[in-house]
Amino acid sequence: MSLRFSLMGPVRAWRDDEEIDLGPRQQRAVLAALLLNNGVRLSNDQLIGMVWDDPTPSAVMALRTYMYKIRKTLPELNLKSKDGGYTVRAEIIDDCRGEPLEGLQGAYFEAQRVRLGEHRLKAREDWLERELDTLELQKHVAAYPLRERPRALLMYALYREGRQAEALDQFRQARALLNDELGLEPGPDLRKVHAEILKGDLHPPRRPDQLPPDIADFTGRVQEIAQALQTLPGTVGITGMHGSGKTTLATRIGHLTKHRFKDGQIFVRSRDVANELLRAVGVENPTGDKAALWREKARGKRFLIIIDDVQDAASVRELATPGSAMILTSVRRLNELPGVTWVKAGGLTEQEAHEFFRKIVGSRWIEAEPEQAAEVLSRLSHLPNAIRVVGGKLAARPNWTIAMLLAQMERKTRLGDAVPSDCRAVLAPMVKAEQQLSDAELHLLQCFARRDSDVIDLCEAAEMSGTEAGAIEYVLESLADVHLIEPMVLGRYRLPQLVRLYFGWRAPALTS
Structure with a gap:
């Protein structure tokens, strides 16, 4: 719940x-x-x-x-x-x-109360900056006449509508009010807007708003979210196997915290991260040291940046700037990156998985077959993407039972028969993971998946694969790095059920 x-x-x-x-x-x-x-x-x-x-x-x-x-x-x-x-x-x-x-x-x-009120006020002004709604800005300025930021935004909005005289009048009103009430002159931002209007050279700041939509039925991850919220605006890394929900979790954290980053949100999925960051703030076709140029552009700004599916540490190493926050997602935990707080997106807890499954299929099936529902979720390793797809399959077949779904999942002939044919999204993360494995990794994983036990130690793995123990440890650790097996104590590893489901069924086709 x-x-x-x-x-x-x-x-x-x-x-x-x-x-x-x-x-x-x-x-x-x-x-x-x-x-x-x-x-x-x-x-x-x-x-x-x-x-x-x-x-x-x-x-x-x-x-x-x-x-x-x-x-x-x-x-x-x-x-x-x-x-x-x-x-x-x-x-x-x-x-x-x-x-x-x-x-x-x-x-x-x-x-x-004062702190939260100021926090809410800043969030409101962030929204006004995004929308530049003249009427709403006028209401806000009337309510808070001494705040210079919304006054400057109102001048932007009026100027953009061709109401230059009204925009300049806002400056005069602000100056008189500040002088009378506080004995102060307008601050640098307000003076800058005034000067740019006089020169006819006023351009509203480019404020990227690239966050993907939040997921309405997002469930769980309370501990992971709390750890991330405590870390930001430091750098948060989210690691987990393909299909574990890293991007969805990063997006949820982004929506929870975006109000803290007034200069915008940037979402990047690219090998040339610096180039995409510069494009987001209006720099097209940059040349030279892109990371240095980005740091220059981001100086003094507060951006929230999500870099999805980071391939290597070098692509993000020199991009962090004071005041801005980065959320990285990566299958491998990039331990060589300094200053990153890593959060693992594994399977949901048993309670979270049941809650998510219930949101998708409703209560009828789960209440009628609680043990079968628990078995389905266990076989899917409580991974949200797999639960969504299999749950959607079941919800689309009102005459099915969960036992029927289990029976279909238990067929061990060919993979396409073992999982519903239109549920390829369940398999896609495992397919992607398989494509990135070496021959030695794939062979060991297939051997492991065919065993009766979910746990293996170093000596058993060496004997099973016919490889020397020292060499097989590197293979096991490499598989653990991409979360296809789970390290326990030193030299012992556990195989998640969804990984067994896929690689156990793939093995006959690949070794026949």
Whole structure:
């Protein structure tokens, strides 16, 4: 099930589409303090200081009581005391309901209210910059007359509509207001817009908005998302096998954080990454040191950049800039890149996989055949792409049962018969992975997939493949690097079921 929170307005929570009763005000205050420090461990003393301005000795017992009730209400948070403190990792949304932290009192929440209000204001102005809607800008400027950024945007919008005199009048109004209220002159950005209008040389800044659409039924990945949110604007790397949902996860993180990057979002899938970044900001056919030119263009800017399917470290090594964030996806973890926090996109948890499957096929099949549903998901290694395709197949056949689907999956003649013929998307990631394997890797993987056991050690692999143990370790580690097998302790590896499904069935065709 999906759990999400909002701090904009009263503190609220939803499990899927059902709102959760979070209890009395002080209990919600404890939860809010944890959510405001998402991913950060808070000691009991820190929590008490945030929730109570002048705590009495009874605050310790009250905190324990509230934590107990929060754990019972929200077991998904896994909120256990560790080293004398608590950590929450959660998805927090901005649903624009009203004043942040409504109803919560105290110095800490007053300060956070100001911070969240400023955060919302900047997000609104980022939207206004993207849209350049004159009417909405006029309303915003009227509400916040001393803010220079929306005033400059309004001047842009008016000038673009041929209303030069009105644009210049906005500058005069701003200058008079700043002088009267604060004794200040307009700042450099406002003066620059004014000067460019006078010269007839005003061009709105190019602001790339290239994020792919978010997925409406995105499910799970709470821990991975929380780790990424804690890292940004540092560089986040997402690694996992082909088809594990790396791009979807990167896109979800991008949509959750795009409001923090006012200069735009760039999505790149190319071997010449620097060239595509420069094209996104209006530099066509760049020559010379493209990475250096990109760093020059990005200096002082705040971009969110997703670089999908990175092939090698060299293509992204010199592209990070202060203030901007990069999210990399790569099958192999590029350990040679400094300063990257890596997140693995493996299979969903068992609970997440069931929730996702239910979203696709509905509850009827799962409730009628829970054990068979669990078996299907297990054979698909809980990978979201495979679940989506197989679930879509089942949903399109209302007279089928999950047992029928399993029976089809169990056919071990040729691969096209073992998986529904129109479900090639399930196989595509494995096909792509196979194409990138060496002969030694492919041979070992096929031998492993035909064994009865899902676990193998170094000596068994050497005997099975007829290769010396020292050499076979390199092959095993190479397969682990692309997530086709999972390393356990040193010298032992596990085979995911979907990998066994594909390579076990491929082996007869390739070795006959």
